[in-house]
Every structure is written in structure tokens, then in C-alpha cells.
Amino acid sequence: MAKEALARERLFALRETIARMEGRPLSPLDDAGTPLAPGGQEEAAGTRPPERLPLGVPLVDEALSGGLPAAGMAEIRTAELRDAGASTGLALSLCAFLARQAEGTGADPAFLFIGERKVALEAGEPFAPGLADHGLGLRRLFHAAPRRLEEALWLAEAALSSRAFRAVVLEIAGNPRRFGLGESRRLSLRARHAGSLLLLLRQGGGEEAGSTLFRLEASPSRSGHYRLPDGRMLGGTIGAPGFAVRVEKASHPALSSLPQAIAFEWIAHERLFALPDASLPPVRNPAGPAHPGARLPAPADRPDRAQALGAVLAFSRAS
Template identity: 40%
Template sequence: MPAATAQTLSDLRRSLAEAALRAGPVAGARIGLGVTSLDEALSGGLARAALHEVYAAEVADLAAATGFALGIALRAGHGEGEVPERPILWARQDFVDAEAGRLHAPGLNELGLDPSRLLLVRARDGEGVLRAGAEAARCSALGAVLIEPWGEPRPFDLTASRRLALAAEGAGVPVLLLRVAAAEAPSAARTRWQVRALASRALEANAPGAPAFAVRLLRQRGGAAEREWRVEWDRDRRSFEERSVFDRSDRLAPRTDHAAPLSRPLVPLSGDRQVAADGHDSGLRRAG
């Protein structure tokens, strides 16, 4: 194993050990998303101890897919009562930064994620991202693990997905595999989702509305699938809400080469403010 990789894993294990000391109990074996019809289709919510795949319908929908996955992670890591919220580990391939921009701490905060809760692991290739994600998935102290490779990493196959699923089941931690520029393939994921961006509906005084997504359940092991919901994210309640009225604004967001699909800078796309490589000025915590 290269020295740099060994050091990254060593730092990751140390960060996970620190997280374990702060961990408190989480509620239930399922993660309710807040939309009644959606949770009913999932028999009460997403299985906590499982692997779930979230596909961006197109590369331009990466911000929307990221927002949906982060919403799930936020609900999964929510603590009970005065118990602190659990940290979220995000393993991200460097190439995603090059294509979509680095994580933007103010944007994450706008979505409802305190950047101090985030353990960020960056790797040069898909193999490194999957290795870090598998290591993290074994830590029961985490609220969720988000793994973001670019495209179709050669090491990721049905066997590799089974390892991730088994790690999630053993630790009771949801693992969210965020897929972009990748075709659907057989995997051990409990559910598979496709996400497209919707235009946000403006608030009073034309203020930006809540981030909105069209989410399609493509696969659910042992349950019904091929259903679609149009939902918004309420950052104050940290919950998804179903759009009850479809009006002219309820359409796919316009796509250009110079604009993110969402109308608010909620997730990692930022053209003018980037997180420094060493994590300074960002509030993000890096492991490695």
C-alpha cells in the first residue's frame, strides 16, 4: 500500500475513534423522510443498516442528487433529545472536485448541515474512495457514510457492493453511494434512486425557495418500486415535504453550462468560493 494511502487510512481510523467517543443513540431501524406516501412505500422509511444508491439523472443533476443524499444523511444522524448529532463521513473522489467544484461550507450550512459534523475524505481514484467508505461503514458511531466516486470505478462490482452492504448491516449505519456519470448495474443496494433537479418556487419578494427534487425509486429489494415523488427540502425541520400543488414553476430546472441546477447555492457547486485543500476557512474537518 502506498505511504500516502496508509497515512490517509490511519488518519481516518483516528477520526472514527474520536467520533465513537461522542456517539449517542439514534432512533429506530428506519429513517423516515417526512413524506407520508414515500415513507409508506418504504414500509416506514429507508432501512438504516443498509446500502442505498442515489443516481444523478444527468451530470447537471449532481447538485440535486447530492442534496437528496445529504438530506437522508441529516435525518439519519439526528440525535435524540440532548444527544449530539452524529457526524457524517463523506468520501469523495478528487475528480468530482475538478468537474463540479469543491465542497462549499456555507452552502452545506444553508442546507442544514453544520460543517463541523462533516468528516471529509478525499481520494485520487475510485478505488481509494471505496476503500475509505468501506472502512467508515464499519464504524457504528457515524450517522451516515456518503461515498462519491466519479463514473464507474473498476473495483466496484457486485462483490464490492456486497461488502459495503454487509458493513452497513454490521454497524447499523446507512451507506449512501452517490453515482454520477454511471449506468445502472446490479448491486447489493437495498434501494436505488434517480434524482433530477426541479426549479425552486420563489418566496415572498422573489426570495429563493426551498431546494426541490424529482426523485424516482428505481429499485427496492423486496418491495414496490418505479414510483416518483416531487419533494422539497425544509432545512429548518430537516425534512422532505411533498409538493402538493404543481404549478408553472414545477418543472425541470433550466440547464446551462454556467448555472447549477438548483436556484440556491446549497451543495458543493461554487464557482467563486472553494474550500481550501487543507480545510482552512471552510469549517470542514478532513481525515487524511
């Protein structure tokens, strides 16, 4: 009996350590030491999971255990830097979604976007009129462009500590050595303590271990034509922006049954996510060159091509 009690005590200590490292609440145990299912008995204070906001995309909400967490750190990455527009658009869509959820509560949430100079050179910076069309009010978004990664990390931590922002977007390029598991853990704890959401944008980087609640790989998805109020499609137009998201990290068993990528759209004027209409015809790119035409004639009276180099070296003349 003493050995069994000691083993149970060690097992409980190990479970508590793992739960603390993962940043999740420790589920209560029954008399036999088996974890209780949610709702099986009354939960102890502080053991309930953080509040989740459903995004309206069933597959994504199921993988994220109910939706977007109200507090904590989440990661959105792109495999290539040229896809930075998809991850940035998704992050700003999530900010606009949070702003919509706060309507009617008397709160006026603010958001901070900490940009990366290298990404700005390749993909550009946030454009104010475009942000307004995207559903995010300009008076709610603050933009910062620190010169070094250390300054960006300090700014993100200070912004979270101030509790002045509903969400902070931190953009980094690739997998820098100066942003490892220790820095990720520090920011995650700061976000949880402040009750804010920290969105890490890893532009053009690979999968990396971090203290995040979930990790999504974002890529652009094709959009249909603009739908008129009467249901007809307006040819030659571009509809709602689309995203293709692959869930790389989540704490839900349904993750194993998800498809490779989940496509959904952002409806800017309503500030909500929606699945693309399956009845819409796909937008096909025209085959052939973009500007077909006759080729230029070969130039005449030009110098002859250079003679091929020989394979034998003339040692007598080279010396």
C-alpha cells in the first residue's frame, strides 16, 4: 500500500509539472486517481479552461477546443515569405473579429501590430485605407516598427503588461536564434497573466517548439467573384479574401481527422468568418501567356557567337 501511494504521488506530481509547462489547468482526480471528465463533478476554482470565441468555421473551432482563446499566445506561420499577406490578413481579421465581439459591452479595444523590417521590405507595411476596408478601425490599431528583435520582444512584453491592448501582433522573420523556447514561454505567461491575446506571426519560417496554445500554417486561397444582393455574381471582380489554414498544433483529438487545409473566407463588412459557397463556380486562370503576341524577329548583322574553349592546353605557348 505504501509503494502504491508513493507511485500515485509521483504520478500526480508529474502530471502537475506537465500541466504547468503546457500552461493548462490541472483536471481534478477521482478517488482512484483517474482524471475526471469536464462536468463529471464540481470543478475546483481556477481549473476551468479559458474563454473561447467560436470563429464560425466548425473544423477550426473543433480543433481549437471551441475557438479563439481569449488570452494566451498563438502562432500563425507561413512556409514562404511571399505568403506573408495571408498570415497578416488572417491576424488582422482575428483582431477585427475580437473588436466585433466587444460591441455592445461598452469596451473600445485597441490592438498593437509590431512589424518586422525585413518582412516590410518584402511584403510591405499595413495600409490604412486597406485596413478600414478590412473591417478594422484605424483608431483601434497602433503600428510599431522596432529596429531589432530585442526591441520588438521588449515592446510586446511591455504592451501586454500595460493591459491597454486587447491583442498584440508580433511579427518575426524566419526562425531567429534570439527567439527560442525561453522567450516564447516568457511572452506566453505574460499574455495569460494580462488576459490578452498575443498573435505571433512567423513569416517564412519552419515549425518550431514554442509555448503556444495552437499553431496554424496560413497560405492564400483563391476567392470567388463578388456576389450582388440579388445573388448574381459580378464578373471580373474579386470577392471576399480567402485563407487556407492547416492546423499544426492543437490540444484536441479531432486534429488527426482534419484535412490537409481548411479554406474559409473573411466577410469584411460583417466582420465574421464563413466557409466558401460550394455552389459558386471556381475562378479559373486563363491558359497561355498573359500578353500573347508575335515574337520579336531575330536581330541581323550581329557578331558571331564566341568559340568553344578547347580541351587541350598548348603548354609550349602557355609557358
